[in-house]
Amino acid sequence: MMRLTNFILFIVLIKLTIGIKLNCRFEDYKTVYKFSYTCLAQNLQTTLNERTVTEVVGDHIFGKTNNDVEKVFIQHQNCHCIPRNLGEFFPNLKILYIMKSNVQYLMDGDLDGLDKLKIFDVSHNPIDQIGENFFKGHSSIMIISFYDCHIKKVTPGSLNSLTNIERMHFEGNACVDQRFDVDSSSSLEEVCENIYDKCHGNDHVLKSNQTETCDSLKHSKIAEIKRESTIEESSNSLSTILMILLLLTIVLNIIFAISFYRIFKSNFNGSWHEMRNVLV
Incomplete structure (x- = not known):
């Protein structure tokens, strides 16, 4: 993760x-x-x-x-x-x-x-x-x-x-x-x-x-630039998706940490020693 x-x-x-x-x-x-x-x-x-x-x-x-x-x-x-x-x-x-x-x-x-x-x-x-x-x-x-x-x-x-x-x-x-x-x-x-x-x-x-x-070469260059512009726009969409995934990852980690803390506190009275004895 x-x-x-x-x-x-x-x-x-x-x-x-x-x-x-x-x-x-x-x-x-x-x-x-x-x-x-x-x-x-x-x-x-x-x-x-x-x-x-x-x-x-x-x-x-x-x-x-x-x-x-x-x-x-x-x-x-x-x-x-x-x-x-x-x-x-x-x-x-x-x-x-x-x-x-x-x-x-x-x-x-x-x-x-x-x-x-x-x-x-x-x-x-x-x-x-x-x-x-x-x-x-x-x-x-x-x-x-x-x-x-x-x-x-x-x-x-x-x-x-x-x-x-x-x-x-x-x-x-x-x-x-x-x-x-x-x-x-x-x-x-x-x-x-x-x-x-x-x-x-x-x-x-x-x-x-x-x-x-x-002139033909010039127009070919412009066509190439338009293609690369499309790639850049796709890259912008990808970065947005990645940012959303990053935020979701952070939120899931926070939820996991909170859940773990609640289980630890309710089942082991907040004692690491007691949890270790149970797990062992």
Whole structure:
């Protein structure tokens, strides 16, 4: 039993070490319209296998807490993937800026938990495509910016769930170089179709067989990342099950100890000497 308990503890501890710590410098940071209480990320690094935030550290301004944070600003960091689980620590997050941080991949579920998000800005990152379900379930977003990214493909349907969108920045990309405003003169459907027409497929971008080969390898890499993402999600489920088993083991040990004590006290009057004589 002890070996099983130690093994479960070992697995849980390993799983916990995979999470990343978000080190924040908290301050009132000016936006276009007002000051927003902001977490400015320090020394942040994310990889495919280490992108789930499990801890946030940093000294708050007096009277402020994580619940007051409306903006996370990540700039000049090393983030191949968007850090996940931010909503667990910042439930009122409205603005997410990740700029010039080498973000390459947008994965389904990256924005889960950010139910109040209004602005999503990943400008100046080497992102080359937007998947169909990336924005699914995030209709609260009003502004997105992919300014100066490497966008070659925007999957049809990927933007239609942004029913409250007002502005989309796609300036400086491979397939599109334009800002789109959604208003009375241009509906969401019209804007989306315009973008999809420009960025659906890569025929207008690919210039040679060599380029096609590179693009194929890139998409293979993305498929591999999605498979590994599924493995990570399965690992999360496994760690949850193991944690439950650990708690059950502890509870059973406590019950066993209590039962043994009661039998010892009632049958042997609490005397170890008497119990030994009976057993011998």
